[in-house]
Amino acid sequence: MTTAARSRTRRRRRRVAFVVAPLLVVVSGIGAFVALDRFAPDALAARVGAVLPSGWLGAPSVPAAGGPAPGLTTEGSATPDAPPAATPDPPGADEPEPPPTVEPPGRGYDIDSPGSVTVVVNKRRPLDPLEYAPDDLVPVAGAAVTMRAAAAEALADLRADAQRDGSPIAVHSATRTYLEQRTTFEGWVAQLGDEKAERASARAGYSEHQTGLAVDVVALGDPCGVMSCFGQTDASAWLVANAYRYGFVVRYGDGHESWTGYKAEPWHLRYVGSGLAAAVHEEGEPSLEEFFGLEPAPDYGE
Ligand SMILES: [Zn+2]
Numbered sequence: 698m699t700t701a702a703r704s705r706t707r708r709r710r711r712r713v714a715f716v717v718a719p720l721l722v723v724v725s726g727i728g729a730f731v732a733l734d735r736f737a738p739d740a741l742a743a744r745v746g747a748v749l750p751s752g753w754l755g756a757p758s759v760p761a762a763g764g765p766a767p768g769l770t771t772e773g774s775a776t777p778d779a780p781p782a783a784t785p786d787p788p789g790a791d792e793p794e795p796p797p798t799v800e801p802p803g804r805g806y807d808i809d810s811p812g813s814v815t816v817v818v819n820k821r822r823p824l825d826p827l828e829y830a831p832d833d834l835v836p837v838a839g840a841a842v843t844m845r846a847a848a849a850e851a852l853a854d855l856r857a858d859a860q861r862d863g864s865p866i867a868v869h870s871a872t873r874t875y876l877e878q879r880t881t882f883e884g885w886v887a888q889l890g891d892e893k894a895e896r897a898s899a900r901a902g903y904s905e906h907q908t909g910l911a912v913d914v915v916a917l918g919d920p921c922g923v924m925s926c927f928g929q930t931d932a933s934a935w936l937v938a939n940a941y942r943y944g945f946v947v948r949y950g951d952g953h954e955s956w957t958g959y960k961a962e963p964w965h966l967r968y969v970g971s972g973l974a975a976a977v978h979e980e981g982e983p984s985l986e987e988f989f990g991l992e993p994a995p996d997y998g999e
Contacts, residue, residue: 802990806973811908814847814970817985818905819994820958827902828875831909840868845909847944848968852912855943864935865917869924869964873906895996896960903997905948910968928963936966941978944971946985953984956993 807813811829818824834843838853852868859866873881879901885894898904905911915922916932927933928951940947948967949959969977969985977988986994 800990804989806989808985808989808991814845814910814968815973816908816910817989817991818903818908819986819991820899820903820997821992821994823902824907829902829907830874831872834872834909837868837871837912840871842868842871842912843909844871844912844968847970848910848912851943851945851968851971852966855940855945858939858943859932859935862935864930864932866914866932866936867917869913869915871906871912872909873904875901875907878902878904878907896954896958900997905965905967911948912966912968913962913964914966915964924962924964928961933963936963937982940966941974942971944968944974946974946977947982948985950982950984953987955995956984956986958994958996 802808806815808815808817809825810816811824811826812831816824831845833846835846835849836842837844837849839856843849844852856866856868878899882894882898882900885898888894889897899906901907913924914927914932914936915924916927916930919930919932921927921930936945936947945966945968947963948965949957949962951961951963954960967985977983977985980988986992
């Protein structure tokens with residue numbers, strides 16, 4: 698081989714090496730990349746996803762085939778074996794909304810029938826009929842008056858317990874007929890004038906005393922033997938604390954005149970039955986007008 702020929706051969710080898718060496722570098726790099734990729738997070742997750750919860754190792758949070766493993770469900774998702782929940786058809790968009798339900802006053806009690814023990818009578822709610830008279834009046838023990846049977850029986854229990862507790866109570870008046878109420882009211886008008894009489898007494902047909910369920914009491918054995926000072930007696934305090942246990946409410950409490958139309962009458966008890974009396978007591982002794990959601994009855998609306 699000539700010198701020139703050897704020189705050509707050396708140049709050819711250098712060119713081959715120049716081309717092959719980078720190729721080897723590239724090929725070995727690809728091999729290393731493939732090897733590393735087998736242990737990259739996604740590839741690892743794909744191989745171990747069946748035993749690890751989703752979210753581990755950066756795996757996509759798509760459940761593996763077959764659903765999530767039991768015990769790994771997230772809040773609100775269905776249990777694996779539960780059938781898909783039935784989805785009710787959504788209401789039609791143009792379906793009219795039902796009107797709001799307006800509860801009638803009375804909270805489920807009969808406050809309208811004159812013979813109901815829970816009837817509400819005031820200056821805006823006359824008895825219907827105006828001359829209503831109860832048909833089950835009985836004598837009240839120890840007094841020359843009458844009340845409806847259930848009220849008379851409850852009053853006897855109340856008075857026995859008040860006496861036991863040292864606050865004996867006597868009965869002043871109870872049921873008045875339509876005609877007796879008219880006479881009573883006219884007597885107050887003659888004595889006090891129209892305005893004061895309206896705050897102290899009811900017109901005939903508008904009085905609780907006509908229902909047979911109301912009673913006015915006085916304290917026995919107390920310096921105050923009349924109704925006007927009854928509010929300062931022990932008997933009055935006993936009634937405020939205990940009357941509800943016997944089915945009575947102190948009907949015209951202090952501070953409720955704008956609702957009831959009457960200044961406070963701590964001596965005037967109204968039998969309403971033990972259920973209603975307890976409910977009124979539970980709510981802090983509002984007037985019956987407030988308790989039942991009725992309109993205020995400060996006057997006759999004339
Ligand atoms: Zn009264």
